[in-house]
Amino acid sequence: MSDYSVINSRAPRIDAPDKATGRAMFIDDFTMPGMLYGVLLQSPLAHGRILDIDTSRAENSLE
Amino acid sequence: MEKMGMKQLISLKVNDRQYEVAVYVNRTLADLIRYDLGLTGTKKGCEVGECGSCTVILDGKPVNSCLVLAVQAREREVLTVEGLETENGLHPLQAAFVEKGAIQCGFCTSGMLLSSKSLLEKNPNPSENEIRTAISGNLCRCTGYQKIVEAIQQAGKEMSGKLS
Numbered sequence: 658m659s660d661y662s663v664i665n666s667r668a669p670r671i672d673a674p675d676k677a678t679g680r681a682m683f684i685d686d687f688t689m690p691g692m693l694y695g696v697l698l699q700s701p702l703a704h705g706r707i708l709d710i711d712t713s714r715a716e717n718s719l720e
Numbered sequence: 721m722e723k724m725g726m727k728q729l730i731s732l733k734v735n736d737r738q739y740e741v742a743v744y745v746n747r748t749l750a751d752l753i754r755y756d757l758g759l760t761g762t763k764k765g766c767e768v769g770e771c772g773s774c775t776v777i778l779d780g781k782p783v784n785s786c787l788v789l790a791v792q793a794r795e796r797e798v799l800t801v802e803g804l805e806t807e808n809g810l811h812p813l814q815a816a817f818v819e820k821g822a823i824q825c826g827f828c829t830s831g832m833l834l835s836s837k838s839l840l841e842k843n844p845n846p847s848e849n850e851i852r853t854a855i856s857g858n859l860c861r862c863t864g865y866q867k868i869v870e871a872i873q874q875a876g877k878e879m880s881g882k883l884s
Contacts, residue, residue: 669818676826677814679761679801683827686760 693719730794734759735803743790750774750785752793753800761801761830765859772858775831776800782838784857801830804837813837813875822871824862831858836872844880846872 675681700707727742734757741756753762753776762785765771769784776785777799785798804811810818813833823829832855839846839854846854851872852865860868 667821670821670823672826673818673823674810674814676823676829677801677810677817677833678805679759679830681826682760683763685764686754 728791730791732793732795733797735798735800741790745789745791747790748786749776749778749783749788749790749793749798752790753785753798756790759800759802763827763830765827770859771828772831772835772855773828775834775858777834777838780838780841782835782857799834799837801833804833811837812878813840813872816871816875816878817868820867820871820874822864822867824860824864828858828860828862832860832868836868836875840872840876840879844876846876848873 670676672681698710723744724746725744727744729740729742731738731740733739734753739757741752743752743756747756748767750762750764750767753759754764762776763773764786765773767774767786769787772784774785775782777783778785778788778793779796804814809815811833813836817823817829817833822832835855835858836851839851843850848869851869855865855868855872
């Protein structure tokens, strides 16, 4: 085992210093101009058939 | 978040830097830090004070910044993860977390670091139980608690060694 230089060694994670200092960017840490937000719309019924979804309010908010 | 009333102008110190910010009264300290100041090292996990990922140090005490209103931090001092590093490099806790493999996904790390910094300031040589109590409000879903505890122990030893 001792002949290996990588296997069985305690290699530090390459991204650990960035995560330890708060520099690492997680997906929720990014902002972009005109960024849109998705929202999960859940059915008020436990078991129903989707006949129609009115998306007009969301689409109108794009402007 | 719905906007409430008029914005209030507050001043506060974050990581030794003075800021003046206009905030709605229902703005949380976590949102002020992340969105008004752009310090995204402070994470928001649950936003109800369960997970501890938004922990910052407010006037020397660790708090869940999602449960503190920005206006409550008026004229006070905040330390976030970005304020731990000095010109001499990583804080001993940060270095120990890196070295001991106490960081996996990294989402809980900022909160863990600030809770444990608070602990070590009061108690430089904590027992394993004392460490586990101090970070009991910080959830790690990679479940790497053992290495986090070891890192805190090591940092405590290093820091008290330097002080004596």
